Structure formats: C-alpha cells, structure tokens
Amino acid sequence: MIVTLHFLALLSSTVAWGRGGVIGEGRNGTAGGGGDRCTCEAFLPSSTFPVRDLVVVEQTAEEILHKLDLEMGKLEEYEIKMTAYVEKILKLTVEIEEMEKHSSDYNDADFADMKVEIKQVEALIKELQASISGSVTVFESLRVESTAMDEALTRLEKTYDKNWVLVTRREYVKIQLQLETCERRHDELFNPNIGSCAHTGIIRVGKPIVSHLNAHLNAAYKYGGWGKDSKPVPDRESMYWYSGYTSASIVDVRFYTNYQNLILRNHFQHHNLHSSWIGTGNNYIIRDNTLYYQINNPFGLAKLNFTTMKYESRVIAGVSSRFSYPNSINQIFDFAADETGLWVTYSTTESGGRMVIAKIDEASFGVEDEWQTSVYKPGVSNAFMVCGVFYAVRTVDIQTEELFYMYDTNTKQDSYISVQFDRFQDKFSNLDYNPTDQKLYMYNDGYYVKYHLWFNHTVEATAEPSLVLISDKIL
Structure with missing residues (x-):
C-alpha cells in the first residue's frame, strides 16, 4: 500500500517521514525493510509568508490597545478634576466680586486667605496641565507606533494574500478608532470651542497624525486629497x-461611511467623473455633498453635486494660469471652506502673482467679493481659510512647513507670523x-495625514458669571 500526502508548506523546509523515521528533507523518501511505503510530497510556495512579522505586529497591537485603555481612564479622571476646578474658580470669582463691592467689610486676613485659596487652585491646575501634557505625549507616541504597524500591514497586504493579515488589520482599525475616541474626548475637554470664531488666530499646529496609505495601496498615487465634508x-x-491619482488630476472620488471604513478601504460609493468633467490640480474640497x-476646458471653477449629479462651471475673468504652488503644477484655484462659508484663492495678471481671496456664493456659484493679499503665490506651498482669515504656508526645510502669513478679510489687515509644523513625507498636494472638527487635512505623498489646531481664544461675553483670571500662568 502506498500513501501519498500533498500539502502546501509555509515553512522554509519540509521533512518526509517513513516507518523507519526521517528519510529525507524536502524530497520523496522510502522506508526500508517493508513492502509498505509512505511517500510525502511537499510543494513550497515561491515566497514564504513571514509569520513572525505578523506575530510582532499583533503583539504591538495588543500593547497599544492596553496603553490606550489606560489613557482613556486618565481622561475620565481629568474630566472629573476639570469640573471640580471650574466650580471652585466660579465660587472664588463670586467671592472676589463680593469682596470688591464691600471691601470695607473685609480685613487683611480675609484677603490673605483668598490669596492662599487662589494659589491652591493655581497649583492644582498646573498639576492637571502636566498630566494633560503627559497624555498628549503618549497619544503622539502611540500614533507613531500605529503608523509603523500600518506600514508593516500594508507591505504584507501588497506582497501576500490579504486574508492572512485581515485579522491584524482589524486590530489596527481598533487602535485607530480608540485613538480617535481619545483625541475627541481630549478636544471636548480642553478645546470645546469648535465652531466658535472668538479667537485671534492659530497659535500651534500639532504633530502629524497619519491614518495610513491611500485606498489604492500605491505610493505612486502622490496626488490627491482626503477629508470630511465641511x-x-x-x-x-x-x-x-x-x-x-498618479498625476495632478481628479478623475474619481470614493466615499466612506465613517473612519473605520476609511481605514479598511471599504467605500460605499465610487463616482467616476464623466470625461468632460475631469478636473486638474489638487486643491479641491467637498462641501454639502x-x-x-x-x-481646464474652459479654464475655471467647477462643482458637481453628488446628490443630484448636477454639474456646473464658472469662468473668472482675469485669473492667470501662470502662477501655481511649487509642489504641483496646475494648482491655480485653491478651494477652501471655513465657519463662514466657501472660498477660493488664485492669482491674477493685475495682481502680478500675488494671491487673491474670493468669497463664493454657494447658491449662484458666483464671486461675492475679493481681497488682494501681498503674498506671492509661487512662494507659497499651500493655503487655507479659518473664520474668514487666510493663512499661507511655506516650506522651511525637507521636514518642516510654516504658517507665515495671514490676511483677515473682516478687517482687511494682514500680518506675518511663524507657526511651524512637521510633514510626514517630503511633499504634499492638498491642505485644507x-x-x-477644527483640523487640517493633508494628502502627503499618498498618505492621509491630519493635524490638531490650537487657537488663541478670547473671552466671549455671556450672561453667566465670567471666570476670574487668577494668573497668567494658569491660562
């Protein structure tokens, strides 16, 4: 009797066994001494799956999830402390206002006691600030680890059967969603002013938060954009x-129901643009679906409503096609959206290459008003709008960008600033x-990247008791 075993080996070598023990390595063998034979045939794949690499990635995922659980617990503690401190500050504010109104009723000892209470609150807030800074550092570290994990998974997906890494990819999605939850909770606690324009501008840009490589799993797709509907x-x-796309064109758009499906590259809609609707440049946005x-034909603006599939185009007289951002050709029109509406920037022959800001009426798709800046477009790597204020960005070195110029359309005043931030890869084609959510979205050499923004908030007048400014160091 002859028994033949056929199997697909995932090991680097195989051993054939007979009745007498090991009889051959990686080839057929026959046991001696008897009539019965056991033949083992091994078929090795052309390339072996790196199981060890996958195990390392899975272990990394477990460690990151454990750290995230700890940080979520800390955020809950911060929220409790923050609520208690606000209540204490409000109580002190009322007491101070009472002391100011009836100062003759209080002596030096009363004022000394109040100063002690203020110092105690100040110490508590400093302690909380240190804890918050520690959590932010942990988030940034976990983002770096999860990005490295995603790169490893992407490499395995591109080289081997995706089914082998599907389970680990789901673990990566859990990490991304947990990080998103942590960051959202952090924003709600310490940056609760989303939608408000009661600030004097951007004072800091966070570290690059890298989601992953594009849906095509192809680093050659260096041109494009991503984000959320504004x-x-x-x-x-x-x-x-x-x-x-592989060139500075827009030929299709993919939609994802949520962040999880973006990470899984599981789109629910895919629109290929009609040949006559194909666009150019990379500074496009999606607003109101x-x-x-x-x-380019005719050279101008276009809009495509994905609800009605209605297409419109407009030509703006005087716009020059000579002036583009240096990172990509055909970056003539740059669309932007903020709390106040829809904008587009460009340069004209009359402006000599200096950038012009235009407010767009969304219903008529016409220009409502224009403002000319003093910044030369070929010296700008990209630009965006926040609360009616134009921000221009320039490249400092191979790793660094800088917000260097701002123009306020409300006051018609401009100024030069310096707020630097890091890129993930060398070049980017879209920044909005x-x-x-008050975040910047960048398409950075094929990767989805975003940034947290910090603003210099001013105090809004309300009917509620205002917080007393105990110390400049607290704020």
Whole structure:
C-alpha cells in the first residue's frame, strides 16, 4: 500500500517521514525493510509568508490597545478634576466680586486667605496641565507606533494574500478608532470651542497624525486629497472622502461611511467623473455633498453635486494660469471652506502673482467679493481659510512647513507670523481646514495625514458669571 500526502508548506523546509523515521528533507523518501511505503510530497510556495512579522505586529497591537485603555481612564479622571476646578474658580470669582463691592467689610486676613485659596487652585491646575501634557505625549507616541504597524500591514497586504493579515488589520482599525475616541474626548475637554470664531488666530499646529496609505495601496498615487465634508448633509456627518491619482488630476472620488471604513478601504460609493468633467490640480474640497474643483476646458471653477449629479462651471475673468504652488503644477484655484462659508484663492495678471481671496456664493456659484493679499503665490506651498482669515504656508526645510502669513478679510489687515509644523513625507498636494472638527487635512505623498489646531481664544461675553483670571500662568 502506498500513501501519498500533498500539502502546501509555509515553512522554509519540509521533512518526509517513513516507518523507519526521517528519510529525507524536502524530497520523496522510502522506508526500508517493508513492502509498505509512505511517500510525502511537499510543494513550497515561491515566497514564504513571514509569520513572525505578523506575530510582532499583533503583539504591538495588543500593547497599544492596553496603553490606550489606560489613557482613556486618565481622561475620565481629568474630566472629573476639570469640573471640580471650574466650580471652585466660579465660587472664588463670586467671592472676589463680593469682596470688591464691600471691601470695607473685609480685613487683611480675609484677603490673605483668598490669596492662599487662589494659589491652591493655581497649583492644582498646573498639576492637571502636566498630566494633560503627559497624555498628549503618549497619544503622539502611540500614533507613531500605529503608523509603523500600518506600514508593516500594508507591505504584507501588497506582497501576500490579504486574508492572512485581515485579522491584524482589524486590530489596527481598533487602535485607530480608540485613538480617535481619545483625541475627541481630549478636544471636548480642553478645546470645546469648535465652531466658535472668538479667537485671534492659530497659535500651534500639532504633530502629524497619519491614518495610513491611500485606498489604492500605491505610493505612486502622490496626488490627491482626503477629508470630511465641511458642511455635511443629514446622516453623512461621519462620512470621509478620498480621491487620488498618479498625476495632478481628479478623475474619481470614493466615499466612506465613517473612519473605520476609511481605514479598511471599504467605500460605499465610487463616482467616476464623466470625461468632460475631469478636473486638474489638487486643491479641491467637498462641501454639502458637492465637489468643488478646477477644470481646464474652459479654464475655471467647477462643482458637481453628488446628490443630484448636477454639474456646473464658472469662468473668472482675469485669473492667470501662470502662477501655481511649487509642489504641483496646475494648482491655480485653491478651494477652501471655513465657519463662514466657501472660498477660493488664485492669482491674477493685475495682481502680478500675488494671491487673491474670493468669497463664493454657494447658491449662484458666483464671486461675492475679493481681497488682494501681498503674498506671492509661487512662494507659497499651500493655503487655507479659518473664520474668514487666510493663512499661507511655506516650506522651511525637507521636514518642516510654516504658517507665515495671514490676511483677515473682516478687517482687511494682514500680518506675518511663524507657526511651524512637521510633514510626514517630503511633499504634499492638498491642505485644507475643516470647520466641523477644527483640523487640517493633508494628502502627503499618498498618505492621509491630519493635524490638531490650537487657537488663541478670547473671552466671549455671556450672561453667566465670567471666570476670574487668577494668573497668567494658569491660562
């Protein structure tokens, strides 16, 4: 009797066994001494799956999830402390106001006691600030680890059967969602002013938060954009979009129901643009489920509503096609959206290459007003709008960008600033602000990258008791 075993080996070598023990390595063998034979045939794949690499990634995922659970617990503690401190500050504010109104009723000892209470609150707030800074550092570290994990998974997906890494990819999605939850809780606690323009501008840009490589799993798709709808229609508040290509063109758009499906590259809609609607350049945005972008024939603005599939185009007289951002050709029109509406920037022959800001009426798709800046477009790597204020960005070195110029359309005043931030990769083709979460979205050499923004907030007048400014160091 002869028994033949056929199997697919995932090991680097195989051993054939017979009745007498080991009889051959990686080849057929026959046991001696008897009539019965056991033949083992091994078929090795052309390349072996690196199981050890996958195990390392899975272990990393477990460690990151454990650290995230700890940080979530800390955020809950911060929230409790923050509530208690606010109540204490409000109580002190009322007491101080009472002392100011009836100062003759209080002696030096009363004022000394109040100073002691203020110092105690100040110490508590300093302690909380240190804890918050520690959590932010942990988040940034975990982002770096999760990015490295995603790169490893992407490499395995591109080289081997995706089913082998599907389970680990799901673990990566859990990490990304947990990080998103932590960051959202952090924003709610310490940056609760989303939607408010009661600030004097951006004072800091966070570290690059890298989601992963584009949906095509192809680093050659260096041109494109991604992000969220800046004015989402009902039931699409959590939707993300992506469009990428190997050249500075826009030929299609993919939509994802939420961040999880973006990470899993599981789109629910995919629109290929009609040949006559194909755009150029990379500074397009999606607002109110409508794509706003640049076309070349005729050279001008275009909009495509994905709800009605209605297409429109407009020509703006005087716009020059000579002036583009240096990172990509055909970056003539740059669409932007903020808390106040829809904008587009460009240069004209009359402005001599200096950038012009235009407010767009969304209903008529016409220009409402224009403002000319003093910044020369070829010296700008990209730009965006926040609360009616134009921000220009320039490249400092191979790793660093800088917000260096701002123009306030409300006051018609401009100024030079210096707020630096890091890139993930060398070049980027799209940078836009989204007012729904106050984040910057960058398409960076094929990767989805975003940034937290910090603003210099001013105190809004309200009917509620205002917080007393105990010390400059507290704020």
